[in-house]
Structures are given as C-alpha cells and as structure tokens.
Amino acid sequence: MSLSITSLASIAIDLQSGIAHPDRFARLIRTLRQLLGSDATALLRYEDRQFCPLAIDGLAQDVLGRRFALDAHPRLEAIARAGDVVRFPADSELPDPYDGLIPQHSDLKVHACLGLPLFADQNLIGALTVDGMNPLQFDSFSDEELRLVGALVAGALNTALLMEQLENQTPAAAVVPAARKNDGGEMVGLSAGIEQLKKEIEIVAGSDLNVLITGETGVGKELVARAIHSGSARAANPLVYLNCAALPESVAESELFGHVKGAFTGAIHHRTGKFEMADNGTLFLDEIGELPLTLQAKLLRVLQYGDIQRVGDDSSQRVNVRVLAATNRDLKQQVLAGEFRADLFHRLSVFPLHVPALRERGDDITLLAGFFCEQSRAKMGLKQVVLSAGARELLHRYDWPGNIRELEHAIYRAIVLARAGHPAGELVLEPQHFQLAEVVPQTMPAAAADLTPGVDNLRQATDEFQRRVIVQTLAANGSSWAAAARQLQLDVANLHRLAKRLGVK
Ligand SMILES: Nc1ncnc2c1ncn2[C@@H]1O[C@H](COP(=O)(O)OP(=O)(O)OP(=O)(O)O)[C@@H](O)[C@H]1O
Ligand SMILES: [Mg+2]
Incomplete structure (x- = not known):
C-alpha cells in the first residue's frame, strides 16, 4: 500500500484544522499512525542537542518524560544528521531508544524503524520516529511520499510551536520561556498543577517582585527559583544562593552583608556578603523559615530601604537585589507562633508561589520516573532502563513524602539493584527493586x-x-x-x- 493523493490531502487538512486544538500534537500523531500503520510513533522536538517527546502513540507513557540526548542516542543522532528520510535496517546495530517501551510487545525489539527529520527553513526543529514490529512494514512507502509527510508535519509543528510561543507571551517570556529553558534543570511535568506553576513563573519572572516559594521538601523549589531568575531581566547577572538553615547565628550577618577588616576578632580581611555578590541579580534565600529573628529584622531593613551595612562599617551601601525565598515550613504558622516576623513575611510573600506535592501531580509521577530512568541510563552507560507495569503501579500508589527528590533516589537505587542481576545493561525495573513497601500507605492505617x-x-x-x-x-x-x-x-x-x-x- 502506498499513500494516495487523497490520503495525503486528508492529513494535510487534518493537520491544519487540528492546529488550534490544545492537544494538537496528540491528534497529529494519531493521524499518522492511521496513515502509516505503525506500532509506535513519536513526535519529538529538537532543542539544545536533545530530542524531547511532544506526543507519543503506542509507546509507554513514561516516554513523554524522557529526554533523548543526541550524544547518548546514535539512532536519533543519525536522524538529526541525515537531512532526509532515514530507514534503519532491521538488523541495525544502533540501539533503538524505544526498545522495551512498546507495551504490546515489551520483550521484542523494534524491527522496522523510520526517522523523518523535521525542518523549518534550514533548521532542525524536530523529528518523527515511526516504528513497527514487522521488518517490512514501511517498505511500500517511497522516500518521496515520506518526505512529503515529513514536510507536512514540519509545517504543522512549526506553526504549533509559534502558537505556543504566542500563547505564553508575557514580557519576560518574550526573551526566555523560563520554565522550559534547560539550564541545569528542566521542569518535567504536564499535570494541571505544574502547568499552572509554569504560567505563574513566567508572569512573576517578568516582574521584579520578591517571591516566596513554598512547598514540601523535594518538590523542586530550587528549580523554580532558578527558572524565575533565568526568565527575568536579571538573568545575565548572578543568582546567589544562601541556605539559612546552614548558618550559625554568629556568622550569619557577615555572610549576608559582609564585614570589614577588623570588625571582630578574626576578621583579618574584608569580606563580601551575599547581598553585594547578588547586586543587580537575584539572591535566593533557601529555608528562610530558619533565619534567626535578629537577622529577620536586618533582612527586612534591606528589603525596605535597599541598603546594606557591612559588619563593622558605619556607612551603608545601596544594593539592587531581588530576593527569592523558599521554605517547606508553614511560615504563617511560624508568624503566629512568634518565630517569624509578620512584616517580613508580608514583604516576602507579595507573590507567593506554591509548588504542588508529587502525589498531587497525577501522571507526572510516570513522566518523572521516565525522565530519571533515561537520565540514569545515560549516566551509567546502560543500554535500556524500563519500568514494568507493576513498578509503574507501585510508584503511583506510593505517596512520596520526599517528593521528586525521593523519586529520583528511588529510581537510582532500583537501577543499582536491578543491574546486579543484569550485566548486559538492559534493565526492567520491577516492584521488588523499590524498597517503598514498608511506607506505602496501605501499611500505614x-x-x-x-x-x-x-x-x-x-x-x-x-x-x-x-x-x-x-x-x-x-x-x-x-x-x-x-x-x-x-x-x-x-x-x-x-x-x-x-x-x-x-x-x-
Ligand atoms: N519538575 C521537575 N522535573 C525534573 N526534576 C525535578 C523537578 N522538580 C524537581 N526536580 C529535581 O528534584 C530534586 C529536588 O528538587 P529541589 O532541590 O529543587 O527541591 P526543594 O523543593 O528545593 O527541596 P528542599 O525543600 O528539600 O530543599 C532536584 O534534583 C531537582 O532537579
Ligand atoms: Mg531546596
């Protein structure tokens, strides 16, 4: 069977008419599956030398959270480099990124595999991968036909990406789409809570307001702080980190504001404080709830007047610093308990951002699990790491008091355990590789x-x-x-x- 003019025309129309739809990518991929009769199809976006799945069909859900670095995936690298339709021979040596990830055929390798690089002008913007279990599955399609499909999909993808940019357009987002930027931490997740958070980050990044980031331990507060900074007009200036919990009261003041030589015994040099280091940039005060009351008063003063006083210095100095603060404690409660100044609380929480707990993020658990599987796979040089259906279910049932950090560690530990029995490096993580059982809610009542x-x-x-x-x-x-x-x-x-x-x- 090859593609008739009518079927091509119908996908062209389908692609165009679907473009305004919120799940445009998912629609696009479904249309393609019907057209090509594939077992697994993925639409990937290309950015920063990695492919990021936008929509998948016939693949395990956790693939949506995986990020495929070119350097770690020779097959995708070949597609990126080719500039044209790539057909991989059934016995290709190059590992397929989806091996073991096609749920209907979990133990089988992919046999027929096509890659269509997607271009806008001369730039690679994505790729379409089409896999089948039958080695001859796509032989009836000519290169010309596939090229045409690629061109149609590339056009639709390009328009969709432009639309997405327009939809997210806020003053700051025009410069950097903060939550998506991959500078040391992409915020993986598609749940309503995280989508809302990303929107709020983009809005607040463009303002110069102080932000209080709240949320349980391990939810990603630091990641949020980084996203705010990198989406702000201060992005080119430093983001300075200070953990208030790690500060003995005696050195805290000099840590924040610096000191002059001779300010106290042992002050043999000038010392620059974090506020000065963050001048024109952002100061991230982590675990703000642990800041001693005396320092809270001094911090408030800086926020009110914008000037700091080094320890041992009578004169003051103007600084231009935006403060982002984070806490996993209930600051309001602390205010009531007299442990936190109400006035400082109000100054800091002009724009409060709450990061939802992992257990409230639904299927993000699966996506993040996929993300960490792929990340560890690449780091540890393993061929493949997939989750069994039982493991996915276990991860969903568990309530993750340590949130994303706990999930990250759980996956890592499970891989280490699973690897012990499988030197070949193709791992299937099973429930017994996770030691969550004793804290799973069922055992709690x-x-x-x-x-x-x-x-x-x-x-x-x-x-x-x-x-x-x-x-x-x-x-x-x-x-x-x-x-x-x-x-x-x-x-x-x-x-x-x-x-x-x-x-x-
Ligand atoms: N949405 C996300 N996608 C991918 N990784 C994430 C996401 N959120 C958090 N992480 C990762 O989870 C780990 C914990 O995140 P982070 O340190 O920002 O949490 P936190 O809220 O500051 O925790 P704590 O309150 O314990 O300081 C980090 O390794 C971070 O990169
Ligand atoms: Mg933190």
Whole structure:
C-alpha cells in the first residue's frame, strides 16, 4: 500500500484544522499512525542537542518524560544528521531508544524503524520516529511520499510551536520561556498543577517582585527559583544562593552583608556578603523559615530601604537585589507562633508561589520516573532502563513524602539493584527493586489509627507521627542517625534537620 493523493490531502487538512486544538500534537500523531500503520510513533522536538517527546502513540507513557540526548542516542543522532528520510535496517546495530517501551510487545525489539527529520527553513526543529514490529512494514512507502509527510508535519509543528510561543507571551517570556529553558534543570511535568506553576513563573519572572516559594521538601523549589531568575531581566547577572538553615547565628550577618577588616576578632580581611555578590541579580534565600529573628529584622531593613551595612562599617551601601525565598515550613504558622516576623513575611510573600506535592501531580509521577530512568541510563552507560507495569503501579500508589527528590533516589537505587542481576545493561525495573513497601500507605492505617482520635490539627498530628517514627527507627538502629536515615530513605542531613525541627534531638 502506498499513500494516495487523497490520503495525503486528508492529513494535510487534518493537520491544519487540528492546529488550534490544545492537544494538537496528540491528534497529529494519531493521524499518522492511521496513515502509516505503525506500532509506535513519536513526535519529538529538537532543542539544545536533545530530542524531547511532544506526543507519543503506542509507546509507554513514561516516554513523554524522557529526554533523548543526541550524544547518548546514535539512532536519533543519525536522524538529526541525515537531512532526509532515514530507514534503519532491521538488523541495525544502533540501539533503538524505544526498545522495551512498546507495551504490546515489551520483550521484542523494534524491527522496522523510520526517522523523518523535521525542518523549518534550514533548521532542525524536530523529528518523527515511526516504528513497527514487522521488518517490512514501511517498505511500500517511497522516500518521496515520506518526505512529503515529513514536510507536512514540519509545517504543522512549526506553526504549533509559534502558537505556543504566542500563547505564553508575557514580557519576560518574550526573551526566555523560563520554565522550559534547560539550564541545569528542566521542569518535567504536564499535570494541571505544574502547568499552572509554569504560567505563574513566567508572569512573576517578568516582574521584579520578591517571591516566596513554598512547598514540601523535594518538590523542586530550587528549580523554580532558578527558572524565575533565568526568565527575568536579571538573568545575565548572578543568582546567589544562601541556605539559612546552614548558618550559625554568629556568622550569619557577615555572610549576608559582609564585614570589614577588623570588625571582630578574626576578621583579618574584608569580606563580601551575599547581598553585594547578588547586586543587580537575584539572591535566593533557601529555608528562610530558619533565619534567626535578629537577622529577620536586618533582612527586612534591606528589603525596605535597599541598603546594606557591612559588619563593622558605619556607612551603608545601596544594593539592587531581588530576593527569592523558599521554605517547606508553614511560615504563617511560624508568624503566629512568634518565630517569624509578620512584616517580613508580608514583604516576602507579595507573590507567593506554591509548588504542588508529587502525589498531587497525577501522571507526572510516570513522566518523572521516565525522565530519571533515561537520565540514569545515560549516566551509567546502560543500554535500556524500563519500568514494568507493576513498578509503574507501585510508584503511583506510593505517596512520596520526599517528593521528586525521593523519586529520583528511588529510581537510582532500583537501577543499582536491578543491574546486579543484569550485566548486559538492559534493565526492567520491577516492584521488588523499590524498597517503598514498608511506607506505602496501605501499611500505614494501623500505625495511624491510634493517632486519629482527637486529631484536629493535621500538621501537629503529622509531626507527632514523624516524631514517633524517627524515635523508633533510631532505637531500632542502635541510635545511628546514618542507619536510620538509610532505612527511612532520607538524606542524613535532612533527617537531622527534621529531627531538630520536631524536637527529637
Ligand atoms: N519538575 C521537575 N522535573 C525534573 N526534576 C525535578 C523537578 N522538580 C524537581 N526536580 C529535581 O528534584 C530534586 C529536588 O528538587 P529541589 O532541590 O529543587 O527541591 P526543594 O523543593 O528545593 O527541596 P528542599 O525543600 O528539600 O530543599 C532536584 O534534583 C531537582 O532537579
Ligand atoms: Mg531546596
């Protein structure tokens, strides 16, 4: 069977009419599957030497979260380089990025594979990959026909990308689409919560407001701060990081504002404070809830008057700094408890941004799992890493108190475990590779039940529960914090911090 004029005309019309639709890419890919009779089809966008799936059909859902670097994928690299239709022979040595990711044929390798690079003017903007299980599946299509399909899809993709840019147009987004920029951390996720967050980031990035970023531990607050900075007019200037929790009160002031030589015993040199370093840029104050009250007063002063005083210096100095602050604590609660200044809270939270917990992000769990599988695969030089259906389900059921950081570590650990039995490097992650079982919600009710009577404050109840778990785990591990942290799958520093906050230490 080859493509008739009518079928080509119908995809042209279909592509054009679908363009205004929000899931335009998904429609496009469905049309192509019908047209080409493929088992798996993916539309990929090309940017920064990597391919990012925009829509998939016939492939595991987690493929949407995978990012395929050219350097790690010779097959995609060949498509990017070719400038024309590429047909891979069935016995091609080049690994297929989708091996094991076609759910209907999970144990089979891809046999027929076509790649169509997509161009706008002379620039590569994407690729279409078309895979089939039958080696001869696409032989009936001529190169000319496939080229024509490629040209139609490229046109539709280009228009769609332009439209997307227009839709996201805010003053700052015109310069950098902040949330999409891949400078050390793309924000993977398509859930409503994360789409909303990306919009808010683009809006707030363009303003010069201070921003308070809230959310549980490991949700990506730092990533949000970086996205705001890189989407702002200050992007070319420094983003300076300061963790308020790691600051002993005695050095905190000089850390923030600097000191002059001789300011105190041991001050043998001038020292530049973080505020000065961030001049004309952004200062990211992480864990702002831990900032001692005395320093809160000094910080407030800078935010009000825009000038700083170095320790030991009578004169003050003007700085132009935008402050982004983050916390996983309930600052309002802290204000009520007298631990955080109300006036500082109001200054900082002119534009509050809340980062949703992973358990509230629905299928983002799958996407992020795919993202981390592919990332670890490339880093560890493995051939393929896929999730079994059981593993995907387990990841969905679990409630991720440590959020994305916990997921990242869980995937990494699962890979290490799975690799032990598979030196060939083609790994299928199964439920038993994840050690989440003991904390999966199903096992919780018994423990939680005795807490529920009289619970009228979820936060307090949760704290109490965590306190008990930590105490018990410590006892079970001979008071070793490191061992307890391992068992609880927490970073040991985070466990210390949590214990400190809960008053266990
Ligand atoms: N949407 C996302 N897509 C991909 N990776 C993400 C995403 N969000 C977070 N991450 C990754 O998860 C890890 C934790 O993120 P981050 O350090 O920003 O969390 P956090 O909210 O600052 O946590 P904490 O409160 O513990 O400081 C990082 O490795 C980050 O790159
Ligand atoms: Mg952080």
